[in-house]
Amino acid sequence: MTHYLGIDAGGSHCRSRLVDESGAILGTGETGPANAKIGMDRLYATLRDAADQAIAAAGLDDAAVAGIRTGMGIAGIRRPGVRAALAELDFPFASVAFDTDGAIANIGAHRGGDGAVLVIGTGSIAQLRVGGRDFSIGGYGFPISDEGSGAALGLSAMRHALRALDGRTQRTPLSTAVSERFGHDTLQAVAWMDEATPKDYAALAPLVMDYAEANDAIARSIVEDAALHIERFIETIFAQGAPACALAGGLAQRMRPWLRARTVAQLSEPQGDPLDGALLLAGFGR
Incomplete structure (x- = not known):
């Protein structure tokens, strides 16, 4: 079974939601600010923390984690060099798609x-x-x-x-x-x-x-x-x-x-x- 992880990383908090193929929510997470301005190391740690909380709540093993398809909306991603730096980060998932936090809000509001x-x-x-x-x-x-x-x-x-x-x-x-x-x-x-x-x-x-x-x-x-x-x-x-x-x-x-x-x-x-x-x-x- 493929699992899907969504992350909304904004200026005040970072939230995550893990679902299965039917859309059933298996786990969630919430951490602190995750704007790209906080620096790539802190951003990565915050994103991983939010993701790990949801994964732990779902009880997924490493094999299942490796199959997760992930979408992340991150505040400040339009700043020069941020997308390239994000692409270099080592996430343990099958795929990771990045966009702005505003973009994921719009996709969700109008279902794409x-x-x-x-x-x-x-x-x-x-x-x-x-x-x-x-x-x-x-x-x-x-x-x-x-x-x-x-x-x-x-x-x-x-x-x-x-x-x-x-x-x-x-x-x-x-x-x-x-x-x-x-x-x-x-x-x-x-x-x-x-x-x-x-x-x-x-x-x-x-x-x-x-x-x-x-x-x-x-x-x-x-x-x-x-x-x-x-x-x-x-x-x-x-x-x-x-x-x-x-x-x-x-x-x-x-x-x-x-x-x-x-x-x-x-x-x-x-x-x-x-x-x-x-x-x-x-x-x-x-």
Whole structure:
């Protein structure tokens, strides 16, 4: 029996799913960030950890592992040299197909057909398939890109908190909640920012959403600005000829109520998740 392994490696976590030929889930796994920016050694270790968790849960022996067909969607794979470096890694599987995390999200959302997915998580990227041609919009990396994402919300919250500590803007419950994490000490906040990753900034996003929903004026302005970026993404997706657009990513459902009704009416429900896309990339169902 052939087994199929799908891996979704993103900026905040790496998830895996192992299935048999019928699609029955035999095992899953989850590890930490797996963006290509963390370095090839750490990336390989993270991918293997997620894969090994699923394999262990399934109880497969070495012979069965050697027959696994694998699909991996990895954030940051478009960076120069990453695909070539991935091809050199020693995975113990029969085959490994690589693509971006956005690509597997789109494959899963539309079962490999034409359409688009807008991923709103730690970062943001739109992945499209139009007339069989695959391309993306955005996703150039934080902080230059990733508009509307969790990392962008967290960065805006930090800016507001620091300005409030300076007295350059009015304090709000959001700024107080953020600055409390650093003892209301600007130098501690700056020291944190010197080392902070996109995942660290994105960890502040739920706090921003909570205060926006509680009508904190600054939090609302941050989320409303993010919603405008998301709506512009969606407008561009349809202008590029995509017949359908679905939302994906950890922040997608929480941002949905902040979009205009006419925008939401244009959206489609995904037919599957990114791990479904990774399994299709691996060859499942062919």
